[in-house]
Amino acid sequence: MGMQNHNNLYRTMIFGMSLLAGGQLGYTIVSADATTSSQTITSEISSEQSSQASLTTNSVSTSSITSSSSVISSSVADSTDVPETSSNRTTTASSAVNHRSGYVYAPDVSSANGGWNWLEHGQPYTGFRKYQGSYYWFQQGVRQNNQWETAWGHQYYVGADGRAVQGIQWINGKRYNFGTNGTFYLRQDNVSGYLNVPGVGWRWLENGQLYSGFRYYMGAYYWFQQGVRQNNQWESAWGHQYYVGADGRAVQGLKLINNHIYNFGTNGTFYKRAVPSGYVNVSGLGWRWIENEQLFTGFRHYQGSYYWFQNGVRQNNQWETAWGHRYYVGADGRAVQGIVTIDGVKHNFGTNGTFYEREMPKKAAKPYYYSQWDKRWANTWLSGGSFGATGCVPTSAAMVLKGTYGINVTPRQVSNQVSHFHESYGASGLDLKTMINAYGHSIQSLGTPNAVKSALQQGKPVIFFVNVGIGHAVVGYGYNQGNTEIFDPYNHQFYSGWNSVDGILSKLSKDPQDWDPGTPAFAIN
Incomplete structure (x- = not known):
């Protein structure tokens, strides 16, 4: 009877220690950190058996406790303290595995993650569990990595280390928000912009x-494809075409793209439209002449002058050929006129706005000097007075015809070509025309100072109708630094020697009849 009471007391102690260790009879949590062996021995003592069973020395043997660091349930404090018993239940390693809970080494369940698995009451667990401060998802006991999971009506994501992620995460190139308050579930992310x-x-x-x-970003428009800024390519939107450059910005203005010029406007709309024709500034190229959206080659009139373009580029200081003629464009790109010295050689490009090169004019001889007061005709009658008083126009004409063109005539003979003078006193511009035409030559009205100077440079004699207090005609010949030599038929009373061309032009006659053929500065051709 004493031995039976002793055994009952021992079983009561085992039952209490079992409750303390496992929280319930026959249940013990074994941490993964507590053992490196798959051998776990758990005492299974039911309340019914506790009143009857007697522990034998075989229930916990020295052979069950080895140096392999086996974990023994707290229901058995020390094998040496357990008396012999006649119980027919023997605690085995197999029965111990079936009752483990937690993250344990159980390669027999799965060898994934090094053989560590989550068990609940010995069974592989599926769901979230907290372990060492983090939440993990297990599938049939196996920790899951890098995948989505669903629980409690929410979505979660576990990363490469198996932990449920928090905060802003980028998964497969997409942004997700899992919060920062320890709830871990996916929620709506309203962030927008360039991040x-x-x-x-x-x-x-x-x-x-x-x-x-x-x-629109920082003052410019950019095109994004799946969030990525696009560069150097065409894009289509709102029924239009656009182009984004090397910096990703939608371009504006005239742009050269793959050797073709495109127009994207300058009003902030950025879309491609027709390229304007004319002389335009192309970004990255400079000024170019464009026609029908193509770079143009040839002459074009621009701001009062003619310019030659080669593939849209204005040419300078070179010869060009067009329409069967040769032309020369100067340092400013303009086609030149008049007598121009090029590489030390004089060339004639005319003065009539045609610009092409022609033969240099033969240098006319110097006018032969006649005086209208020559006694051979001074006292003869001419248009309202004596020849000496009114004969400046036929005398000027005779100087040119005889000296320059070799026609042996006198002033009196020249005046006789006019049957009816247009002036009541002296001769008019139309009368001069009649006199010159009678000898097979012509007059050319020179309407600008440059035209006058160019004619003089070419060696042409020029008859000026001037006002010296009375109407008068004189001959100019030659050109030197803005001056010309004047032949005054009035015995050189009003002009003598070299005089300023501009000064003479400032005193042109104001008699309307002198202007009938044009500006009264006439080159005699």
Whole structure:
């Protein structure tokens, strides 16, 4: 009877220690850190058996406790303290595995993750469990990595280390928000704009999603494809075409793209439109002449002058050929006129706005000097007075015809070619024309100072109708630094020697009849 009471007391102690260790009869949690062996021995003592069973020395034997660091349930404090018993239940390693809970080494369940698995009451567990400060998802006991999971009506994501992620995460190139309050579930992400994605780079997001299309950013428009800024390519939107450059910005103005010029406007709309014709400034190229959206080659009139373009580029200081003629464009790109010295050689490009090169004029001889007061005709009658008083026009004409063109005539003979003078006193511009034409030559009205100077440079004699207090005609010949030699038929009373061309032009006659054939400065051809 004493031995039976002793055994009952011992079983009561075992039962209490079992409750303390496992929280319930026959249940013990074994931490993964507590053992490196698959051998776990758990005492299984039911309340019914506790009143009857007697522990034998075989229930916990020295052979069950080895140097392999086996874990023994707290229901058995020390094998040396357990008396012999006649119980027919023997605690085995197999029965111990079936009752483990937690993250344990159980390669017989799965060898994934080094053989560590989550068990609940010895069974592989599926769901979330907290372990060492983090939450993990297990599938049939196996820790899951890098995948989505669903629980409690929410979505979660476990990373490469198996932990449920928090905060802003980029998964397969997309942004997700899992909060920062320890709840871990996916929630709506309303972030928009150009953001730096860790490990990816800058991306454009709209409500947390990678965006495709145009967006305005820091004063310019950019095109994004799946959040990525696009460069150096065409894009289509709103029924138009656009081009984004090397910096990603939508371009404006005239642009050269793959050797073709495109127009994207300058009003902030950025879309491609027709290229204007004319002399335009192309970004990256400079000024170019464009026609029908192509770079033009040839002459074009621009701001009062003619210019030669080669593939749209204005040419300078070189010869050009067109329409069967040769032309020369100067340092400013303009086609030159008049007598021009090129590489030390004089060339004649005319003065009539045709610009092409022609033969140099033969140098006319110097006018032969006649005086209208020559006694051979001074006292003869001419248009309202004596020849000496009114004969300046036929005398000037006779000087040119005889000296320059070799026609042996006198002033009196020249005046006789006019049957009816247009002036009541002296001769008019139309009368001069009649006199010159009678000898097979012509007059050319020179309407500008440059035209006058060019004619003089070419060696042509010029008859000026001037006002010296009375109407008068004189001959100019030669040109030197703005001056010409004047032959005054009035015995050189009003002009003598070399005089300023501009000074003479400032005193042109104001008699309307002198202007009938044009400006009264006439080159005699």
